[in-house]
Structures are given as structure tokens and as C-alpha cells.
Amino acid sequence: MRKQNSMVAYLLIGIGFYYLLEQLSIPFLEPLITWPSLLIIFGISLLIHSYLKRDYDKLFPSVLALGLGIHYHALTLYPNWIDHWSVYAVILGIAFLLRYQKTKAGLYPGLFLLLLGLFMIISLTNHRFSESVDVLFKVLEDYWPVGLIVFGVYLLFKKR
Numbered sequence: 367m368r369k370q371n372s373m374v375a376y377l378l379i380g381i382g383f384y385y386l387l388e389q390l391s392i393p394f395l396e397p398l399i400t401w402p403s404l405l406i407i408f409g410i411s412l413l414i415h416s417y418l419k420r421d422y423d424k425l426f427p428s429v430l431a432l433g434l435g436i437h438y439h440a441l442t443l444y445p446n447w448i449d450h451w452s453v454y455a456v457i458l459g460i461a462f463l464l465r466y467q468k469t470k471a472g473l474y475p476g477l478f479l480l481l482l483g484l485f486m487i488i489s490l491t492n493h494r495f496s497e498s499v500d501v502l503f504k505v506l507e508d509y510w511p512v513g514l515i516v517f518g519v520y521l522l523f524k525k526r
Contacts, residue, residue, distance in 0.1 A: 373412065380411050381404070387399055397443060402438035406439070408428075408431045413428040423469070427461075448487060450486065455479045456483035
């Protein structure tokens with residue numbers, strides 16, 4: 367017999383644990399009893415449901431909710447956590463790639479967002495890398511017309 371309301375059951379179990387922990391007032395768990403925990407519970411519930419019921423269309427929102435919940439928790443718990451738009455790009459990229467793993471849709475947006483987000487995080491946190499990127503963009507600014515010429519010549523002489 368198929369269980370129709372499994373996602374609701376997972377969600378209710380997670381929310382029940384959340385409120386039970388809130389009522390127990392365990393001191394070392396109190397920093398975790400915040401609204402991002404509800405996002406994490408929602409994301410994990412959707413993720414479990416997606417894999418167990420083979421309903422892979424819910425992978426994207428589950429990873430998105432889980433990633434945002436983890437990010438918002440990390441912002442409050444770790445003072446050096448990066449609060450930049452690139453973190454959201456990484457979360458979206460991971461969501462696209464996890465969905466691509468099962469549905470074969472969203473590979474290129476996932477790779478683009480993941481690489482863009484990681485590139486920006488590395489350039490924000492590593493000053494040598496940032497300086498190297500600045501030098502590269504300076505060279506590209508100066509010589510982009512040469513690239514256009516080379517590409518045009520290639521298009522003229524390539525075999526059809």
C-alpha cells in the first residue's frame with residue numbers, strides 16, 4: 367500500500383522534534399532553535415521524500431531550503447562566514463546539479479552558478495587570486511580586439 371502523505375509525515379516529525387527541543391531548553395542546543403532550523407527541517411523533509419518516492423522534481427526546492435537554512439545558521443554561529451551574493455549562487459548551483467543528477471535537466475545553469483559563486487568567493491577571500499584576476503582582466507581589456515580578429519579569421523577558413 368502506498369503512503370500518500372509521507373512528505374507531510376516527515377515534515378510533522380521534524381517540526382515536532384524542533385518544538386520538543388525548544389521546550390526541553392537544552393543549553394548547548396539553544397543557538398540552533400531559530401527560524402533557519404525550520405528551513406533545514408523543510409529541506410530535509412523534501413529531500414527524504416524526493417529520494418524515497420522518486421519524485422525528483424522536489425530536489426531543487428529541497429536543496430535550496432536546506433542550503434539557505436545552513437547558510438543563515440552559519441551567519442549567526444560563525445563570525446567569519448561570508449555574507450555575499452556568491453553564496454546564494456553556490457547554493458543554487460548545487461541545487462541545479464543535484465536535480466540534474468536524477469532528471470538530466472539543469473546541468474549548464476548549475477555549473478555556471480556554482481563556478482561563478484566559487485570564483486567570487488575565492489576572489490573575495492584570497493587577495494593574491496584577486497590581484498591575478500585584475501591583471502588578467504587588464505590584459506583582456508587591452509587585447510580583446512585581437513581576439514575578435516583571430517575568431518573572425520577562424521570562421522573564414524574553417525571547413526564546413
